[in-house]
Amino acid sequence: MMIYADNAATTKMSETAIKAMMTVINESWGNPSSLYSHGQNAAEALEKARKTIAAQIGADPREIVFTSGGSEADNQAIISAAEAGKKNGKKHIISTAIEHHAVLHTLEKLKKDGFEITLLGVHENGIVIPSEVEAAIRGDTCLVTVMYANNEIGTIQPVREIGGICRRKNVLFHTDAVQAAGHIPINVKDDNIDMLSASAHKFHGPKGVGFLYAGKGVRLTSLIEGGAQERGKRAGTENVSGIAAMAAALEEANEKMAENAARLTSARDRIIEGLKKIPHSALNGDPVRRLPGNVNFCFEGIEGESLLLLLDDRGICASSGSACTSGSLDPSHVLLAIGRAHDVAHGSLRLSIGEDITDGEVDHIIRSVGEVVSYLRGFSPVWRDLTSGKKEFIL
Ligand SMILES: *Cc1c(COP(=O)(O)O)cnc(C)c1O
Numbered sequence: 001m002m003i004y005a006d007n008a009a010t011t012k013m014s015e016t017a018i019k020a021m022m023t024v025i026n027e028s029w030g031n032p033s034s035l036y037s038h039g040q041n042a043a044e045a046l047e048k049a050r051k052t053i054a055a056q057i058g059a060d061p062r063e064i065v066f067t068s069g070g071s072e073a074d075n076q077a078i079i080s081a082a083e084a085g086k087k088n089g090k091k092h093i094i095s096t097a098i099e100h101h102a103v104l105h106t107l108e109k110l111k112k113d114g115f116e117i118t119l120l121g122v123h124e125n126g127i128v129i130p131s132e133v134e135a136a137i138r139g140d141t142c143l144v145t146v147m148y149a150n151n152e153i154g155t156i157q158p159v160r161e162i163g164g165i166c167r168r169k170n171v172l173f174h175t176d177a178v179q180a181a182g183h184i185p186i187n188v189k190d191d192n193i194d195m196l197s198a199s200a201h202k203f204h205g206p207k208g209v210g211f212l213y214a215g216k217g218v219r220l221t222s223l224i225e226g227g228a229q230e231r232g233k234r235a236g237t238e239n240v241s242g243i244a245a246m247a248a249a250l251e252e253a254n255e256k257m258a259e260n261a262a263r264l265t266s267a268r269d270r271i272i273e274g275l276k277k278i279p280h281s282a283l284n285g286d287p288v289r290r291l292p293g294n295v296n297f298c299f300e301g302i303e304g305e306s307l308l309l310l311l312d313d314r315g316i317c318a319s320s321g322s323a324c325t326s327g328s329l330d331p332s333h334v335l336l337a338i339g340r341a342h343d344v345a346h347g348s349l350r351l352s353i354g355e356d357i358t359d360g361e362v363d364h365i366i367r368s369v370g371e372v373v374s375y376l377r378g379f380s381p382v383w384r385d386l387t388s389g390k391k392e393f394i395l
Helices: 015-027 037-057 070-087 101-112 130-136 159-169 240-255 257-276 304-313 333-337 342-346 359-378 381-387
Strands: 064-067 092-096 116-120 141-145 172-176 195-199 210-214 281-283 294-299 348-352
Touching (some): 015 240, 037 210, 064 070, 070 092, 070 141, 070 195, 070 210, 092 101, 116 130, 130 159, 141 159, 159 172, 240 257, 257 281, 257 294, 304 348, 304 359, 333 342, 342 348
Parallel strands (some): 141 172, 172 195
Antiparallel strands (some): 064 210, 281 294
């Protein structure tokens, strides 16, 4: 048995996406910038994909720039707003403590360039408080960037409300929607979004391709110098087959969204109920305002890494913290931001289940996690200290 429960890290390409990719590779492999008809086939495939993607999020095709993925889109959105702000003497940016590193590290870099960064905290359920965003906006604020849904604890942010505040205050609003796109409904106009990042491999498209939505009037800076592709906003020959596959994947994900979300939510909630029965455990994030496929728990007295290895032995692919922080000994910045103690944050488990999960697999996950946690606690010195009263339980 192999249960892939790490869809927040990446997803398997759908048959539809593979087919769309192969069609371009076989039939429209020309350079979309070439003038002869074979190049024009590729240009048509590219523009068709742009139209499809724009329609999926309520945008105009001219507002979509293709990138190499979510990280590049995040970088470009933030750098563009910073460059524009700098010209007007506005060097203050507001974001949150729970963003993806593609956002946080870009902001760190801007700090060295003299930008002031306000990182807002979150409720203990992992939700950003809109009134705090409003209170943080100043005369020199050039950007607010708040993710749509969190990649670790799955919390869905009040994006529409935050976007509305930014509109009223005349400040640009960017959202990293990499975990949201294809999973929950998004409409850039209704949600008051100026810029949005998405990545194909998080919704059953290929890796290495994504897009940045930038509304009319938003000035984008190209991060890459070269040709005039993407209306001068992103040089380099477009990844046409990847882009076509991304469009097909997003369209399909949105078509099946309601059905998938219902299925996932019911499996998710069953896993949450099951894992809650493990003593000294706690759900991370909000029980309701969370992505349909996200489960994230802390178990006191164990190490997340050993938990993952033993779950792997039982055919379960999961994650502890995010893929980018695993391998380092720092606990997840997201878990710390929701107030988890260092020790507790080390014992975290993220299960991001897929649409094809069966009832039997849900049972296997619940049973395996319970058994592995209690097995690991059996020889954990921390657990011994907790049970002997030498240390106090937090959870
Ligand atoms: C995966 C992810 C990214 C990075 O996307 P890539 O396409 O892998 O560069 C950015 N933000 C969030 C929230 C993500 O989950």
